[in-house]
Amino acid sequence: MRNMLFWCRRSVLVALVCVGLIPPLGARAAETVRVGVLKFGTVNWELDTIKHHKIGEKHGVDVDVRFFAGEDATSVALMAGEVDFIVSDWLWVSRQRASGEDLTMFPYSTSVGALMVPSESPIKSLADLKGKKIGVAGGPIDKSWLLLQGLARKEKTGDLAADNDIAYGAPPLLAEKAQQGELDAVLNFWHYCARLEAAGFRRLVSANDAAEALGASGPVSALGYIFHESWAKAHPDAIAGFMAASAEAKALLGSSDEEWLRLAPIIKADGQALTVLRDRYREGIPNRAIEDEEKDAAALYAVLADLGGEKLVGSSKTLMPGTYWRAK
Incomplete structure (x- = not known):
């Protein structure tokens, strides 16, 4: 291919x-x-x-x-x-x-960001995030974050921003906090997600997954x-x-x-x-x-x-x- x-x-x-x-x-x-x-x-x-x-x-x-x-x-x-x-x-x-x-x-x-969780985390879907601490790079109106909120709304799994403890921050800081176990999940830029993946994290859902669920016919x-x-x-x-x-x-x-x-x-x-x-x-x-x-x-x-x-x-x-x- x-x-x-x-x-x-x-x-x-x-x-x-x-x-x-x-x-x-x-x-x-x-x-x-x-x-x-x-x-x-x-x-x-x-x-x-x-x-x-x-x-x-x-x-x-x-x-x-x-x-x-x-x-x-x-x-x-x-x-x-x-x-x-x-x-x-x-x-x-x-x-x-x-x-x-x-x-x-x-x-x-x-290439876009994704919600990453530790490989052993019990979190398997957006519905499992309720009440969790989530790190978000890019701020409250970051496109990837909004798309994931839109997906949660479509799936009727709650309000990601309102139902969770959201920590906005710089990408490298959030990646470090995730590896130190201070976050239950982290939405970061794609290359930080890749490094987390190499360190044993797994993707929960990516912004591209959300985009396609919300109407895109392929990766934008x-x-x-x-x-x-x-x-x-x-x-x-x-x-x-x-x-x-x-x-x-x-x-x-x-x-x-x-x-x-x-x-x-x-x-x-x-x-x-x-x-x-x-x-x-x-x-x-x-x-x-x-x-x-x-x-x-x-x-x-x-x-x-x-x-x-x-x-x-x-x-x-x-x-x-x-x-x-x-x-x-």
């Missing part, structure tokens, strides 16, 4: 070259694209793969990686024109478009590469080249175990932890048509707008047109 996915992506790249959407190799000079990321974020695994194997140059782009201390800083840098791309979620893109900005995105990853890319539509229209070769480089890097990470061994010092994991991170990353490689992603995102948007209100989605009650990039 993984090999098939690799060759399918490669065939797509070849087809794009043939129809002229991506100019052939060597047909254009490399154009610099500036990507703003967190210094220790998982996006670096893909970007390092692009840089190490000179995949960007192959597709006519020079990827200039710029590091920031936090997500807010990357957002400010994008809005100020200091970088061309950042990675964030489709909800933020839609909210910005509703405010008049021309941001858009293409999918980066469908929680994160995407975000950029200004006006910039993309002014730099068609750069956007096409960067998209192609991203797809090729993902194909390599999806097929080569050796590449993960090379990345181990950057990931700061080895053994079982590296294996689980690799496998969970691969599960999150987007492989659906943009049209399907957008349709499902619109369905989930309605659910999230109901659960999170204006604090989450802003003034728009529906996903804004243009949230997902389509080259003209």
